[in-house]
Amino acid sequence: MKDSQINPYEHSDIKVKLLKLYLEKYINILALAKGVTTVEVYDLFCGEGIYSNGKEGSPVIILRLIKDIYYKAKKNSNVKFNCNFNDFNSEKTVKLSNYISEKKMHYSEMGTLNYYNEDYQILKDKIVKAHKVKGAKRFIFIDPYGYKNISVGDIEGLLSDKNTEVLLFLPTQFMYRFEKKSTPESLYNFLAEVMPEEEQGMSSSGVDFIHKLRDGFGNKLKGKHYVDSFIITRNINEFFALYFFTSHLYGFEKFLEAKWSIDEEEGRGWSPKFEEVDLFSTIEVHAKTNKFEENLITFLSQLRSNIEIHHFTIENRHLTTHTVQILKKIQNSNNLIVNNTDRSKPRKGAFYIGWNEVKTKTVKCFIKYENNGTI
Ligand SMILES: C[S@@+](CC[C@H](N)C(=O)[O-])C[C@H]1O[C@@H](n2cnc3c(N)ncnc32)[C@H](O)[C@@H]1O
Numbered sequence: 273m274k275d276s277q278i279n280p281y282e283h284s285d286i287k288v289k290l291l292k293l294y295l296e297k298y299i300n301i302l303a304l305a306k307g308v309t310t311v312e313v314y315d316l317f318c319g320e321g322i323y324s325n326g327k328e329g330s331p332v333i334i335l336r337l338i339k340d341i342y343y344k345a346k347k348n349s350n351v352k353f354n355c356n357f358n359d360f361n362s363e364k365t366v367k368l369s370n371y372i373s374e375k376k377m378h379y380s381e382m383g384t385l386n387y388y389n390e391d392y393q394i395l396k397d398k399i400v401k402a403h404k405v406k407g408a409k410r411f412i413f414i415d416p417y418g419y420k421n422i423s424v425g426d427i428e429g430l431l432s433d434k435n436t437e438v439l440l441f442l443p444t445q446f447m448y449r450f451e452k453k454s455t456p457e458s459l460y461n462f463l464a465e466v467m468p469e470e471e472q473g474m475s476s477s478g479v480d481f482i483h484k485l486r487d488g489f490g491n492k493l494k495g496k497h498y499v500d501s502f503i504i505t506r507n508i509n510e511f512f513a514l515y516f517f518t519s520h521l522y523g524f525e526k527f528l529e530a531k532w533s534i535d536e537e538e539g540r541g542w543s544p545k546f547e548e549v550d551l552f553s554t555i556e557v558h559a560k561t562n563k564f565e566e567n568l569i570t571f572l573s574q575l576r577s578n579i580e581i582h583h584f585t586i587e588n589r590h591l592t593t594h595t596v597q598i599l600k601k602i603q604n605s606n607n608l609i610v611n612n613t614d615r616s617k618p619r620k621g622a623f624y625i626g627w628n629e630v631k632t633k634t635v636k637c638f639i640k641y642e643n644n645g646t647i
Contacts, residue, residue, distance in 0.1 A: 282506070282544060284327075285327070286504050286534070286542045287330075287415070287441055287504060287512075287514060288328070288329065288330055288333050289534065290439075290502055290514055290530060290531065290534060291330060291333060291334070291413060291439060291514075292333050292337060293530035293533060293534065294439065294516070294526060294527055294530040295313075295334060295337055295411065296337055296341070297526040297529060297530060298411060298437065298523065298526055299311065299337060299338060299341045299353070300341055300345075301522075301526070302351060302409055303341055303342070303344075303345035303349045303351050304345060304348060304349055305351075307407050308351055308407050308408075308409055309350070309351065309352070309405070309406070309407035309408060310351065310352050310353075310354060310383070310405060310407065310408040310409070311351060311352070311353045311354070311383075311408070311409050311410070311411065312354045312356065312408060312409070312410045312411070313334055313338065313353060313354065313355050313356065313410075313411050313412075313413075314356045314358070314399065314410065314411070314412045314413065315330050315331045315334060315355075315356070315357050315358065315413045315415070316358050316392050316395060316396065316412060316413065316414050316415075317358070317359060317392065317414060317415045317416050317417075318330060318331040318357040318358055318359045318364070318365070318368065319331070319359060319364055319368075319415075320359075320363075320364040320365075320367040320368050320371075321364075321367065321368035321371050321372070322367070322368075322371050330413055330415060331355075331357045331368055331372075332368075332371065332372070332377070334355065334413070335355055335372060335377050335378060335385075336377060338353045338355065338382060338383075339377055339378065339379075339382060342382045342383075352382065352383035352384075353382055353383040354383040354384045354385075354386070355378070355383065355384070355385050355386065356386045356388065357385075357386070357387050357388070358387070358388040358389070358390055358392070358395050359389065360389055360390065360391050360392070361389070362389040365387040365388075365389060368387070369387055372385070392414075392416070392421045393421060396426055396429075396430065399412070399430060400429045400430060400432070404433055408435065409435050409436075410430075410433070410435060410436040410437070411436070411437050411438075411439075412430055412436060412437070412438045412439070413438075413439050414438065414439070414440045414441065415440075415441045416441070417443070418443060418446070419442055419443060419446075419447055419458070419459065419462060420458040422440065422442070422462065423461070423462065423465060424462075424465045424466055424488075424489060424492055424493075425465065427440065427489075427517055428492070428493060428496075428497075431493070431496070431497050431517055431518075431519060434519040434520075435519070436519070437516070437517065437518040437520075437523050438515075438516070438517040438518075439514060439515070439516050439517075440514065440515045440516075440517070441512070441513075441514050441515075442485070442512070442513055442514075442515060443512055444478065444481060444482050444485065444511055444512055444513045445478055445506075445510050445511050445512060447459055447462075447481070448475060448478045448481040448482075448511075451463065451472065451473055451475065451481065452473060455472075455473075465492070466485060466488030466489055466492060467484060467485070467488045471484060477509075478509060478510070478511040479503060479511055481511075482501055482503055482511060482513045483501065485501070485513070485515070486499060486500065486501040486513075486515065489515060489517070493517070496519065497517050497518060497519050498517070498518050498519070498520075498521065498523075498524040498587075499515065499516070499517050500515070500516050500524070500527060500528065500531070500589055501513050501514065501515050501516075501541075502514040502515075502516070502531045502534075502540075502541050502542075503540055503541025503542070503543075504541060504542050504543075505541065505542065505543030505544065511541075513541075521583065521586055521630075522627065522631075524586055525586050525591075525592075525627070528586065528589055528590070528591055529591060532559070532591055536558075536559060537558065537559060537560055538559075538560055539559070539589065539590070539591075559591075559594055561590065561594045561597070561598065564588055564590050564594060564598075565598050567588060568584070568585075568588075568595065568598055569602075569641050571584050572639060572640055572641035573640075573641060574640065575609075575611070575638040575639070575640045576638065576639055576640070577635045577637070577638055577639075578623060578624040578625050578629055578634075578635065578636050578637050578638075578639070579629065579630055579633060579634075579635055581595060581623070581625050581639060582595075582625040582626075582627075582629075582630045583630075585625065592625050592626060595623070595625060596621070596623060596625065599623050599639070600621050602641060603620065603621070605644075606644055607641060607642055607643055607644050608639065608640070608641060608642070609639065609640045609641075609642055610622075610623070610637050610638075610639050611637060611638045611639075612636060612637045613635055613636060613637060613638070614636075618637065623637070623639065624636035624637055
């Protein structure tokens with residue numbers, strides 16, 4: 273057995289950290305959301321939950337989070353969380369189940385706890401065909417060792433109920449290396465689904481390959497689902513990636529918040545170097561938003577509503593806090609026109625691009641950039 277299969281490396285810590293950060297936001301919201309009755313969480317390649325070095329794997333992280341949130345929200349919520357842990361190796365799920373019982377991590381009032389030892393292909397088909405329950409939401413974590421089992425069509429199938437979010441880990445570095453020479457058939461099939469033939473084998477770096485895959489997924493699912501990536505660097509020039517898929521702008525926004533909270537500078541990914549900077553430097557990290565600022569200014573060359581600006585921000589994989597900062601800067605240099613729809617005098621710094629307005633589709637104002645030669 274390979275060492276990496278016993279001890280997750282640092283990059284695995286980041287994988288579960290992002291999973292945790294995102295799920296925390298997602299579950300907290302669903303616990304109190306109107307109309308939501310059940311949240312089905314699937315970890316389809318769950319592993320054993322606890323490693324010999326004491327590190328916790330995804331199912332343990334998921335369950336602890338659910339338990340904490342369930343008991344915090346209990347007074348105001350009736351939502352049940354059903355946990356579904358699958359690994360085709362039954363020894364792993366036995367170990368996991370023993371650990372969960374020993375640590376008293378689950379109580380039946382929280383929802384059901386199910387273990388499966390199915391092949392991913394079989395279980396995934398069962399999930400797609402499962403009877404749709406009103407008010408049910410699904411979160412699916414897919415963390416295989418390789419990529420052989422994975423197909424974009426399958427992910428699309430999982431997302432098709434429009435109430436499902438998928439987080440997928442891919443060993444993109446191995447795929448990138450193979451993409452360059454002697455592409456195995458499984459990878460060839462995978463790439464054929466997402467990348468035009470002329471682009472295959474053309475990536476200039478591992479990171480470029482990750483972004484090409486992201487854009488390939490994005491094009492394939494365009495108009496139906498949002499896609500983003502998060503890069504995890506293991507060694508110099510060794511890049512792995514998490515891909516996130518959702519049908520909901522709001523889910524997408526929460527994912528962006530999670531990834532920008534790990535990489536405050538670029539919202540792109542994590543590398544061991546960042547941690548050194550965090551440890552040894554007291555310099556504040558600022559988001560690099562220059563490119564986005566340029567795009568936003570172009571977008572605002574015509575009047576745009578607060579709702580349109582929110583969508584533009586999220587679709588450009590940025591946060592509303594970035595947009596507010598940029599708009600304030602433009603406003604301070606007197607290059608911003610804000611017209612409130614109720615004809616009231618605009619309040620400085622009020623742009624109404626938060627989720628409350630977006631949720632209710634309330635058009636509060638129209639905003640335009642007008643260069644007065646001062647920016
Ligand atoms: C990368 S590990 C999962 C690690 C886990 N997410 C964690 O955080 O600890 C992949 C797991 O998938 C299981 N596995 C591999 N192929 C599978 C398949 N086709 N169907 C189901 N499980 C599979 C392996 O036994 C292994 O435990």
